[in-house]
Amino acid sequence: MRSFREAPRERESTLPACCSEKGKRPNRHLRFHRDLMSRYIYEIRIDRRRVWRGRDPTKRYWEIKSKNPKKKVSIAVVATKGETLIVIVSPI
Amino acid sequence: MSSSHPYKLGPSPIFGEIARPLLDFEIESEVTGEWVTVEDALADTGADASLLPVHIGRLVSADLRPGPRFTVHGVVPGADLVVHLRTLNFRIGRRKFAAPTLIADSPDVPAILGRHGALDRWRVTYARGRTLRIRK
Numbered sequence: 001m002r003s004f005r006e007a008p009r010e011r012e013s014t015l016p017a018c019c020s021e022k023g024k025r026p027n028r029h030l031r032f033h034r035d036l037m038s039r040y041i042y043e044i045r046i047d048r049r050r051v052w053r054g055r056d057p058t059k060r061y062w063e064i065k066s067k068n069p070k071k072k073v074s075i076a077v078v079a080t081k082g083e084t085l086i087v088i089v090s091p092i
Numbered sequence: 093m094s095s096s097h098p099y100k101l102g103p104s105p106i107f108g109e110i111a112r113p114l115l116d117f118e119i120e121s122e123v124t125g126e127w128v129t130v131e132d133a134l135a136d137t138g139a140d141a142s143l144l145p146v147h148i149g150r151l152v153s154a155d156l157r158p159g160p161r162f163t164v165h166g167v168v169p170g171a172d173l174v175v176h177l178r179t180l181n182f183r184i185g186r187r188k189f190a191a192p193t194l195i196a197d198s199p200d201v202p203a204i205l206g207r208h209g210a211l212d213r214w215r216v217t218y219a220r221g222r223t224l225r226i227r228k
Contacts, residue, residue, distance in 0.1 A: 039200050042147060045131060055199065058150045065126070074116065074129035077145055077203045079102070 043076045094227040095185050100132065113224040117205060119144075119193075120181035121152045127183060128152055130203050135224055137216065139206030140164075142182075142193045143175070148203060149195030153178050156195060164194060173198060182210065184226070189213060 044052040044064050052060050057075055065073040099111035113135045118127040128151050130144075143164075149156055153176075160177045175194035182191055191209030205211060217225040 040145065040202060042199075048131070056147055058147055061128075061151055062124070072129060074131045075148060075151070076131040077148070077201075078132070079202070081103075081105070 039080055040077050041080050043078055045074045045076060046071050048072075048074075093186065094225060095187075097135070097224040097226070099222055099224065111221055113218055115184065115205065115224060118183040119148075119152045120183075122154045122180075123151065133203035133205050135211060135216070136204045136206055137211060137218075139204045141206045141208040142191055142210050143201060143204040143206065144193060144195050145199050145201045145203065146196055147199050149176070149178075152180060153195060162194070173201065179209075187214075187226075 038055065041053060041055065042057040043050050044057055044061055046064070046068055051064060054060070061073070061075055097113065097115040100114045101109050101111050104110040114132040115135050116129060116131045117133060118129050120126075121128050128148070130148060144152070146156070156176045162175050162177060163172045164175050165172045174197040176197070178193050178195055179190050180193045182189055189210070193209075215227040217227070219225055
């Protein structure tokens with residue numbers, strides 16, 4: 001009888017993505033944590049209707065734009081939680 | 093030439109709901125030469141310059157590494173932000189202009205149209221918390 005031996009599993013990091021060097025692994029929990037930590041999320045809209053929502057729109061924006069050449073494709077930064085914006089940007 | 097931008101309602105943990113002066117603008121991408129439309133950016137007279145988060149920065153600027161880097165801060169104590177300075181071509185309706193823009197190192201910042209090179213060009217009126225008017 002053939003015996004199978006499990007390959008040693010890589011030890012999962014218990015640290016969230018933002019705190020861990022090995023946080024690049026596509027892990028649902030880590031992604032959840034990252035989304036929880038982030039205050040803003042990106043939306044890609046076609047004619048003001050949201051077609052995509054996520055963390056990194058760089059690739060998807062050009063994909064969606066090339067598929068919809070005659071429509072108005074736009075991008076928006078949206079707060080994930082309600083917030084009171086007090087923004088002053090000034091160089092130190 | 094004048095344009096009106098109605099305030100948009102958004103959630104606020106303090107006030108429940110609050111109206112904000114948000115507007116749309118376009119930026120010419122150095123990567124493809126196309127115009128990238130940014131919706132619902134904050135028209136902020138408190139911001140010295142316009143600010144974009146890193147992901148929108150990557151859409152409009154070929155490479156963020158070369159060029160000057162600075163640190164900026166807001167009203168939150170201790171929270172500093174590394175930014176890259178670029179001069180980008182903007183379009184708001186029929187107005188076209190080049191403005192120095194800060195591209196943040198972080199995705200966690202809102203898109204802001206600030207004063208230097210942008211809002212300072214026109215007469216901007218915040219009318220009774222309802223409409224943002226831009227006039228020559």
